[in-house]
Amino acid sequence: MATLKREILVTGAAAPVWQKLRAFDQVHTKVAPGFLTDLRMDKGDRVLTFFNGMVARERLVTLDDDNRRLVYAVVDGQPSHYNAAVQVFPEGSGSRVVWTIDLLPEELAPVIGGMMDAAVETMGKALAA
Numbered sequence: 001m002a003t004l005k006r007e008i009l010v011t012g013a014a015a016p017v018w019q020k021l022r023a024f025d026q027v028h029t030k031v032a033p034g035f036l037t038d039l040r041m042d043k044g045d046r047v048l049t050f051f052n053g054m055v056a057r058e059r060l061v062t063l064d065d066d067n068r069r070l071v072y073a074v075v076d077g078q079p080s081h082y083n084a085a086v087q088v089f090p091e092g093s094g095s096r097v098v099w100t101i102d103l104l105p106e107e108l109a110p111v112i113g114g115m116m117d118a119a120v121e122t123m124g125k126a127l128a129a
Contacts, residue, residue, distance in 0.1 A: 002109035014095040
C-alpha cells in the first residue's frame with residue numbers, strides 16, 4: 001500500500017480553515033476551486049469532477065470537529081483502496097493542514113501524488129482567503 005502525505009501551511013487560523021474543510025459538499029468552491037470543476041451529491045456521496053476530466057465518488061467516513069479531522073474514501077474509481085484524512089492544526093498565528101492518502105494499487109501513487117501536488121497549490125490559496 002502506498003501512503004501519500006502533503007502538508008500545507010496556511011496564514012488563516014485553524015478554526016476558519018476547518019470550517020472550509022469540513023464542508024464536504026462544498027469542497028469544489030471552498031477548498032479547491034478550479035482543481036475541482038464540479039460536485040454533485042448522490043445518496044450522501046460526493047461525485048467530483050477534476051480539472052483533467054477524472055470523476056470519483058467519495059464517501060464521508062468521519063467528520064470530527066473536536067480534532068478538526070475529516071476522513072473520506074473513494075468508493076468508485078480507479079483505486080481498489082483509497083482512504084484519505086485531512087486534519088487542521090494550529091501553527092503559530094496560522095494553521096497547518098495535513099492530508100494523508102492510503103492507496104492501492106501502489107502503481108497509482110505517482111499519478112495521485114501529482115494530483116495532490118496540483119491540489120495543494122489551489123488549496124493553500126483558497127484556505128487562506
